[in-house]
Amino acid sequence: MNAPETAAQAPDPYRALPGARPLALWAAACLAVHAGETACRRCPEICPAGALRIADAGPEVTGDCLACGRCAGACPTGALRANGFDGRPKLPDGNSPVRIECWKVPRSRSGPDALRVPCLAGLSVARLVELAALARGVEMIDRGW
Incomplete structure (x- = not known):
């Protein structure tokens, strides 16, 4: 064989x-x-x-x-x-956007489907477009941490 x-x-x-x-x-x-x-x-x-x-x-x-x-x-x-920016998010159900949060936010506060990255400012435009194409947009949560 x-x-x-x-x-x-x-x-x-x-x-x-x-x-x-x-x-x-x-x-x-x-x-x-x-x-x-x-x-x-x-x-x-x-x-x-x-x-x-x-x-x-x-x-x-x-x-x-x-x-x-x-x-x-x-x-x-x-x-x-x-490091830390190439993770694949769990795609949300339905028409929800991909949710992105800083990994300094406690996991319990960021939700089970959030893509956690070292800092929101480290996401390139190309990466944001890629994520938006996977779902119905991107939701970046900035808690000021």
Whole structure:
């Protein structure tokens, strides 16, 4: 009996940034890697902790990363990836939207079907569109935590 054919899985292009467990960089997609610091500065400019700077090899962590993912959400090419944002939500029944909440909110308060992420600001426009296409829209709950 022949073994079933399996599609070859492409290698993950992202590599962890040194000193930043929650962040990974796809260097081939990073504008700053290819065109220098002046080409793109979105990640260091949006970081609330000032924990990123642009070096010759692209973004690097220089301070205390909050793991909020704002840098990844702001990246125009998707070159940065932050852990905790790729979860698949349980799709709501009927015509309800996908509900998204910060994972700092106690699970008991966010509801059983909520997609819990490190920070709402870390969601890219592309991810929001993807989630909206899965259901009848997206409901982002900001409790100010």
